[in-house]
Amino acid sequence: MIRKAVIPVAGLGTRLLPLTKALPKEMLPIGDKPVIEHTIRELVDSGIDEITIVTSARKDLVQRHFAPDGDLERELRATGKDGLADAVAELSSLAHITYLYQNGPYGNGTPVLNAARVIGDEPFMVLWADDVFVAEVPRAQQLKSAYEATRAPVLALMPMEVEDAARYGVPIVEEDLGGGRLRISGLVEKPRPEEAPSRYAAIGGYVVTPGVVTELEAATRRWHDDPAGEIYLTDALHRHATGNPVYGQVIDGTWYDTGSPLNYLKAQFAAVLAHPAYGPELRKLALEG
Ligand code: G1P
Numbered sequence: 001m002i003r004k005a006v007i008p009v010a011g012l013g014t015r016l017l018p019l020t021k022a023l024p025k026e027m028l029p030i031g032d033k034p035v036i037e038h039t040i041r042e043l044v045d046s047g048i049d050e051i052t053i054v055t056s057a058r059k060d061l062v063q064r065h066f067a068p069d070g071d072l073e074r075e076l077r078a079t080g081k082d083g084l085a086d087a088v089a090e091l092s093s094l095a096h097i098t099y100l101y102q103n104g105p106y107g108n109g110t111p112v113l114n115a116a117r118v119i120g121d122e123p124f125m126v127l128w129a130d131d132v133f134v135a136e137v138p139r140a141q142q143l144k145s146a147y148e149a150t151r152a153p154v155l156a157l158m159p160m161e162v163e164d165a166a167r168y169g170v171p172i173v174e175e176d177l178g179g180g181r182l183r184i185s186g187l188v189e190k191p192r193p194e195e196a197p198s199r200y201a202a203i204g205g206y207v208v209t210p211g212v213v214t215e216l217e218a219a220t221r222r223w224h225d226d227p228a229g230e231i232y233l234t235d236a237l238h239r240h241a242t243g244n245p246v247y248g249q250v251i252d253g254t255w256y257d258t259g260s261p262l263n264y265l266k267a268q269f270a271a272v273l274a275h276p277a278y279g280p281e282l283r284k285l286a287l288e289g
Helices: 035-045 055-068 070-078 082-092 109-119 139-150 162-167 210-225 233-241 261-273 279-288
Strands: 004-008 050-055 096-101 124-125 130-132 154-159 169-178 182-187 200-208 247-249 252-256
Touching: 004 035, 004 109, 035 050, 035 055, 035 124, 035 130, 035 139, 050 055, 050 109, 055 096, 070 082, 096 109, 096 210, 096 261, 109 124, 109 210, 124 139, 130 200, 139 154, 139 162, 139 182, 139 200, 139 247, 154 169, 154 182, 162 200, 169 261, 182 233, 200 247, 200 252, 210 233, 233 247, 252 261, 261 279
Parallel strands: 004 050, 004 124, 050 096, 154 247
Antiparallel strands: 124 200, 130 252, 154 200, 169 182, 169 200, 182 247
């Protein structure tokens, strides 16, 4: 059973600068909620509500968004704005969130290892906050079901155009098991298109098992001997896949990589047009424009 998840947010958000100089990319709105809130609601909707956010000092707005604010709530209630007070209160009771400061070598394996030391010896989910999905069954639930069926590490996949290979981890597919489930024997991080081992991209969702954490620990020990390297989750999964089962799950849904400017705007545009209250009016505006 997966009960816990990790969301790394310590990245600098360089692709969206200067917008993200002061405002963390995880706090950019999609519709009327920041990116990270979509990710947390996705986890909660999938039955995972113990969440470790691995952060940095410059991302304090993320913590403030989910922190209780009794003064604000009291003020809203005193002025009859109970609906808003309830919405503010709901944010701080959405999930059990703990925060850790990222500490260690450069690379996305480090926040996962930081969190694993707190979580201990059980499988957990890792979601990059900037890969946002609109899906009937949440991506996290699809990943969780794949783990429950396989009891092995699972990564979320989407079909990609081969020319985009250099932006993603690309799996080596061993066997197509049907229903979007693939057995994979390794991963290549950001290959050149002509070297891409498949037409799938790893898209920011992983079920990590203690065996994968052991590989991250080994990578960190190697880094201490030779600090020129970086620690990547993809490499740890690749090493684990040599001799152990690892699976990919092609996610049913629409994917927005909100860490890139155009895709962030696409996600925002789609969410705005789908807004339950304001969508119809905004669609009219978009057509006139
Ligand atoms: C990271 C991973 C990569 C994955 C991608 C998905 O890369 O290293 O394997 O495909 O996220 O968004 P980044 O986008 O941080 O460079």
